[in-house]
Structures are given as structure tokens and as C-alpha cells.
Amino acid sequence: MTDHHPDPSAFWEEFYRTKRTSSGGRATGALQRIADRLTPGLALDLGSSHGDDVIWLAQQGWQARGCDISATAVTRARARAAALGLEQQVQLEQRDLSVSLPEGEFDLITALYLQSPVALARATILGQAARQLRSGGHLLVLSHAAPPPWSRDAKPSTIFPTVAEEMAAIGAPSRDLEVITAEVVTRAARGPEGTEATLEDNLVLVRRVLA
Numbered sequence: 001m002t003d004h005h006p007d008p009s010a011f012w013e014e015f016y017r018t019k020r021t022s023s024g025g026r027a028t029g030a031l032q033r034i035a036d037r038l039t040p041g042l043a044l045d046l047g048s049s050h051g052d053d054v055i056w057l058a059q060q061g062w063q064a065r066g067c068d069i070s071a072t073a074v075t076r077a078r079a080r081a082a083a084l085g086l087e088q089q090v091q092l093e094q095r096d097l098s099v100s101l102p103e104g105e106f107d108l109i110t111a112l113y114l115q116s117p118v119a120l121a122r123a124t125i126l127g128q129a130a131r132q133l134r135s136g137g138h139l140l141v142l143s144h145a146a147p148p149p150w151s152r153d154a155k156p157s158t159i160f161p162t163v164a165e166e167m168a169a170i171g172a173p174s175r176d177l178e179v180i181t182a183e184v185v186t187r188a189a190r191g192p193e194g195t196e197a198t199l200e201d202n203l204v205l206v207r208r209v210l211a
């Protein structure tokens with residue numbers, strides 16, 4: 001939390017209204033590689049932004065739900081889903097996940113770069129998400145392991161977790177949660193002024209063991 005933005009909802013609203021005004025339009029690569037191997041069912045994306053990942057999941061046959069604290073991001077994601085004729089397959093909701101997650105159990109829950117320079121009960125959210133997996137369901141957590149070299153946003157309040165911290169938040173491994181992947185992966189990225197860099201992400205995939 002910063003002095004300038006004590007309220008996460010206000011911070012992310014301003015972010016979407018002024019800084020990130022349009023969708024990247026592409027689903028996250030790691031999600032595509034992993035979900036391609038899964039049988040579609042009911043999915044929930046935590047921090048769904050403009051809906052790129054939710055929409056991609058719906059296009060692969062998933063019933064896809066997304067939540068984001070920013071009403072602007074949710075409105076834009078809904079409009080994109082509607083424009084693609086995916087109203088039946090996609091459900092988007094404005095929600096502060098630090099307060100609660102949607103009720104129910106899911107076959108796939110994703111938290112893709114669910115990171116914030118303002119208050120976010122991230123560990124609680126990930127732990128709760130793990131408890132809401134159906135038998136055989138997967139939780140995919142992808143997070144920046146460090147800020148990019150061009151970022152001026154490396155404030156102490158920004159959370160860059162380790163894989164071990166992600167696992168602790170999720171509560172895995174355990175009798176109920178099998179760890180499929182828990183590693184640091186790299187990807188090539190280009191900064192705002194064309195600077196190229198190799199970035200490190202934490203990639204954690206766990207599965208609720210079959211009951």
C-alpha cells in the first residue's frame with residue numbers, strides 16, 4: 001500500500017482508466033501450454049484484467065469465469081467477450097479478492113501475475129483458491145519473480161515472491177495437493193523503449209488429488 005493510493009480499488013481503477021487502456025489481446029503463453037493438456041471444465045481466473053485469458057479459455061471449450069477489482073477492466077472484458085459471441089461461456093465479475101473469492105469449486109483456477117504495489121491479500125487468496133479445486137482440478141500460479149530492468153515500480157511494497165513462498169501460500173505439497181511444476185522459468189520480453197530482456201517468472205502448477 002502506498003501513501004498516494006491507500007485504496008486498492010481506486011489504484012487499479014486509475015491504472016485501467018489512464019495507463020492500461022486497451023487489451024493486449026493475447027492469452028498468457030504458460031496458460032496456453034498448460035491448459036492445452038487439460039480437459040475443459042469450469043475455470044476461474046483471479047485478476048482477469050481485460051479478459052484475454054478468460055476469453056482464450058472459453059474459446060478452448062471452458063466455461064470461464066473471471067474476477068477483477070477494477071470495474072473498468074471488467075466492463076471492457078465483458079464487451080470483448082460479447083463482441084466475440086462468448087456471453088454464454090464467459091462470466092466476469094468486479095470483486096475484491098482480498099475480501100472473498102466466488103463460491104464454488106473449479107476444475108482450473110489461474111492467478112496470472114496477480115501482483116500489486118498496493119494492498120493485496122495474495123497468500124490468503126492462493127490458499128483459498130487451492131481449497132476450491134474440484135477433485136483432479138488444477139491451480140496455476142504464475143508470478144513475476146523480480147521487476148523488469150526497465151521498471152520504475154520496484155517499490156518495497158510490490159511483492160515479488162519466491163517459488164517456496166508461492167508453495168507455502170498454496171499449502172502444497174500436501175496429502176490433498178500434488179505438485180506438478182514448481183520452478184522459475186524465463187521468457188524474452190521487450191520494454192517500453194524497445195529494450196530486450198530475459199525475465200524470470202515463478203511457475204507453480206498443483207492438482208487436487210482424486211478423491
Ligand SMILES: C[S@@+](CC[C@H](N)C(=O)[O-])C[C@H]1O[C@@H](n2cnc3c(N)ncnc32)[C@H](O)[C@@H]1O
Pocket residue numbers: 008012028046047048049050067068069070073095096097098099111112113114115116119120121
Ligand atoms: C499485474 S495485473 C495482471 C493481470 C492479468 N492477470 C495479466 O496476466 O495480465 C494484476 C491484476 O489484478 C487485479 N487485482 C489487484 N488487486 C485485486 C484484488 N484485490 N481483487 C481482484 N483483483 C485485483 C488488478 O486489477 C489487475 O488486473
